[in-house]
Amino acid sequence: MIRSSKTRVLGSNPAGRTHILRLGQLGERRLSTRVVQFAALLIACSVAIWVHAAQPINGSAAQATPEPGPLGGADAKRQGPLQVVASSDSGATSPGAATSSSDPANFEGIWQPDYSAPKVQSAIGTSGALSTIDGSAPPYTADAANIFWHRVLMEQRGTPVANSASLYLPGIPVAGLALYLAPMDIIQTHDDLDILFEGGFAWSIHLNRGHPKNLSPTYQGDSVGHWEGATLVVDSTGFNTKTWLDPVGSPHSAALRFITRITKIDAGRRLEFVTTFDDPKMYSTPFTTHVTASWRPDLRIQEVEIENMRAENNSNLVYE
Amino acid sequence: MSRTAVVTTSWIQCAALVLGLCGPVHSQTPPDLSGVWKLHGPYQPELRTDSGEMPALLPKAAAIYAQRRTARAAGDLTFDAASMTCVSPGMPRLMLLPYPFQIIQRPSQLVVNFQWNNRYRIVELKDQPPIIDDLKYMGNASGHWDGVTLVIKSEAFVPTTLLDASGMPHGDKLQILERYSLEKGGKRLIDEMTFSDPESFGQTWTTRRTYDRLPAGTEITEDVCRERIAKGHPAFELDRWR
Numbered sequence: 001m002i003r004s005s006k007t008r009v010l011g012s013n014p015a016g017r018t019h020i021l022r023l024g025q026l027g028e029r030r031l032s033t034r035v036v037q038f039a040a041l042l043i044a045c046s047v048a049i050w051v052h053a054a055q056p057i058n059g060s061a062a063q064a065t066p067e068p069g070p071l072g073g074a075d076a077k078r079q080g081p082l083q084v085v086a087s088s089d090s091g092a093t094s095p096g097a098a099t100s101s102s103d104p105a106n107f108e109g110i111w112q113p114d115y116s117a118p119k120v121q122s123a124i125g126t127s128g129a130l131s132t133i134d135g136s137a138p139p140y141t142a143d144a145a146n147i148f149w150h151r152v153l154m155e156q157r158g159t160p161v162a163n164s165a166s167l168y169l170p171g172i173p174v175a176g177l178a179l180y181l182a183p184m185d186i187i188q189t190h191d192d193l194d195i196l197f198e199g200g201f202a203w204s205i206h207l208n209r210g211h212p213k214n215l216s217p218t219y220q221g222d223s224v225g226h227w228e229g230a231t232l233v234v235d236s237t238g239f240n241t242k243t244w245l246d247p248v249g250s251p252h253s254a255a256l257r258f259i260t261r262i263t264k265i266d267a268g269r270r271l272e273f274v275t276t277f278d279d280p281k282m283y284s285t286p287f288t289t290h291v292t293a294s295w296r297p298d299l300r301i302q303e304v305e306i307e308n309m310r311a312e313n314n315s316n317l318v319y320e
Numbered sequence: 321m322s323r324t325a326v327v328t329t330s331w332i333q334c335a336a337l338v339l340g341l342c343g344p345v346h347s348q349t350p351p352d353l354s355g356v357w358k359l360h361g362p363y364q365p366e367l368r369t370d371s372g373e374m375p376a377l378l379p380k381a382a383a384i385y386a387q388r389r390t391a392r393a394a395g396d397l398t399f400d401a402a403s404m405t406c407v408s409p410g411m412p413r414l415m416l417l418p419y420p421f422q423i424i425q426r427p428s429q430l431v432v433n434f435q436w437n438n439r440y441r442i443v444e445l446k447d448q449p450p451i452i453d454d455l456k457y458m459g460n461a462s463g464h465w466d467g468v469t470l471v472i473k474s475e476a477f478v479p480t481t482l483l484d485a486s487g488m489p490h491g492d493k494l495q496i497l498e499r500y501s502l503e504k505g506g507k508r509l510i511d512e513m514t515f516s517d518p519e520s521f522g523q524t525w526t527t528r529r530t531y532d533r534l535p536a537g538t539e540i541t542e543d544v545c546r547e548r549i550a551k552g553h554p555a556f557e558l559d560r561w562r
Contacts, residue, residue, distance in 0.1 A: 108426065169544060170438070185442065187424050187431050189354070194424065196431070200408070200439050204540075218542040301442070303456040307407040307546075 099268035100295045104230035107193065107262065110300065111271050111293035112183045125152045129248040133274070133290040144251050144282035151249025154318060162317040164243040168306040170219035171243050172252075173203030174236070174260050174275050177291045179247055183299045193225060193232065198304045205234050217254060219243055234260040245277070253281040269295050350465040351502050353430070356538040357509050357531035358420040363558055365392075365485035367416070369525045375515070376522040381489050388487025399487050401480065403555045406545035408439055410457035410481035411474055412496055412513055415529060418561040422540045423509075430463060430470070436556070437545040443472050452476045455492060470500040483515070485556070491519035507533045 100109050119131035129148075130138050140148060154161045164171045165179060173195065177184075182198040195203040205225040215222050215238035222238040237257040245252050260275040271293045278286040366389075369375055377385055388399045402409040414421070419435040430443040443461040444450060450462035452475065459474035479492040494517040501510050509531040516524040545555050 167546075169546060170542065185429075185431075187426055187429065189424060189426070192424070194431070194433070196440055196442070200437075202433065202438065202440060204433075206539075209537075219544065220542055300451065300453075302454065303458060305408055305457055307405055 100264065100271075100297075101268070104264050104268070105227060105232070106188065107186045107232070107264070107271060108188045110183050110185055110296045110298075112296045112299060113177045113181050113291060113293045114270070115181055116291075123152065125156050126248055128246060130246040130250045130289060133288045138245075138250060138277070138287045139284040140250075141282055141284055147251040147282075148249045151244075155248075159316060159318045161249070162314065162319045163247075163249075164219055165247050166314055166317055168199075168309055168314075169242070170201050172236075172239065172245065173197075173201070173220055173223070174258070174273060174291075175243070175245055176201070176203075177273060177293070178289075182304075183296055183301050184293070185301045196301060198301050199306045200304070205232070211235070211237060217241075221256075228261075230263060232262040234262065236260065251282050252277075252279050255279055255281055265292070271295070348467040350470065351468055351506065352425055353423045353470065353500060353502065353509065354425045355536075356420050356422045356534040356540065358534055358561070359416075359418045360508065360530040360532045363418045363562065364416070367412075367484040367488055367527055370527055375488075375525045377488075378520055378522055381520040384489045385487060388482075388489075392486055400482060400485070402482070403485075406437055406549060406555050408437070408457040408481070410477065411441065411459050411461075412498075413482060413484060414439065414441070414458075415511060415513075416484060417556065418558055419543075420534060420538070420540065420561070430472075433540045435540050435543055435561075438540070438543050450475075455479070457481055459494075459496065466499075468501060470498075472496075472498040472500065474498070489520060490515075490517050493517055493519055503530075509533065 100106070118127045118129070119135040120126065120129050120137045132138060151161050160166060171179070176197060180197065180199070184198075185196040187194045187196065191206070191208040193205040193207060195205075197203070201220070203220070203223065205223045207225050207227075210224055211222050217238055217240040219240060219242060221236045223234050223236040225232050225234040227233070235257070236259075239252065239254065239256050241252070241254055243252070244250055256277070256279040258275050258277045260273055263272050263274075264270070265272045273291045273293070274288060275291075276286050276288045277283065367375065391397075391399055397403040401407045402413070408414075409417075414434050414436060417434075417436055421435060422433040424431045424433070426445075428444070428446045430445055432441040432443070434440065439458075441458045441461065443463045445463050447464075450460055450473070452460050454460075455476050455478045457478050459477045461472050461474040463470055463472040465471070474496045475494070477490065477492060477494050479490065479494075481490070482488060483490055494515070497514040497516075499510075499512040499514075501512075502508065503510055510528060511531070512526060512528040514524055514526045515521060548557065549555055
């Protein structure tokens, strides 16, 4: 918010007033009125020209626009610590900063999911399968276990079952965090938080509404979020059954619903996603997973045109 | 006039001068282009200049364009990868479609979420030279504010995209300079696009599109082009959005 601070210099900055007062005192010291007038005009012009010049130099939208920061200005929807979190100015980040915005509820910027070694390896071919936060396998129901092991077996036979990931179709966004380690770009406004992934997909989290009634099932479902302190609590539902919860074959039903709690940790250097999945048809109890991402202002997300990748990678897929 | 009066007058002059010079700064505060927008007026599958003329295509490009227009008229879209395989139509073609798009304007980026196949475009608004790291379907886009107009320069395009649905070609030296501005109290968005490509056009040329702001609460929804194609539907369901 560089420009807004410069604007304040002209409007109400005490330092500016002091400066003018000193010029008046010069007049009292019997300097010529013309000299005072000239000096004042010169300074006024200089200041004005400086402000004009500052506009294109700092001409990014946010610097110039009196726009509420991602916080929407400590809005009334927020509870707890966020109400003391500051104005949008504190949300600014500087290039190359080691940590993200000082505002704990400002997630904007580039983050890269952290690699974590697979915690569950029950058999060959199951590396990368979903594991709970305490390192155990998810509580598959009998039906889900059958589906999971069938998919593992098909993969081992060289006839993998097609799924949304292998077909480069949209997937469940939070599952993509563990699947793709490419950087992601978080765009945050008062109404929405969008996580842009390489490959063209985005996780749109609506902050200004609940789930619509009669939700049509989709690959990415419908996500709504609200703030609990500096944690964004995201409720996702409305999924079709064409996606898996992991690249190995953990299934889900249309009844899938999950809550993801997104929080900055490590003094803003990392972002934590703690997700509790609830799908009684496939899992005997709700279970929780954990993924983190690191602040990477030095990276940009790249354009990956996934439509070009299908033909070369899906020739041996089995469609079930 | 007493000296006090002269001094007072000079301060009033000074204040007036400061206010006068500062006025334009405040009145030219960049507008917020955020919102969901949709093409105003009929969809035009063929790009033409502002005056409705064919851009000055160089002979080689003109021959390719003529061939593709003939094929398209005969229902043959094999020259168009976007129609055949859902590959990104890129810029500017996504901006020409009747599908809506959402603009999210942020401090250092402007993001455009297109309804069509849910592609997005990122425009860097950082006060730094653009980083050209690869050829892209969307090009490498960087923008700055010229008063109330957002000026976006895009370059380094994948040369296989088409500038319009009829197959207007371009090379990898294509540059698109866009000037975005609001009209009608923010209800209309204007995109004035100027094209230059020494391999395709004898001179730069300009066209524009107008968009209507859709009602607050309008959202970009999931759109999977591949599913349409699998069902035998066209990649671009233009009638649905007209």
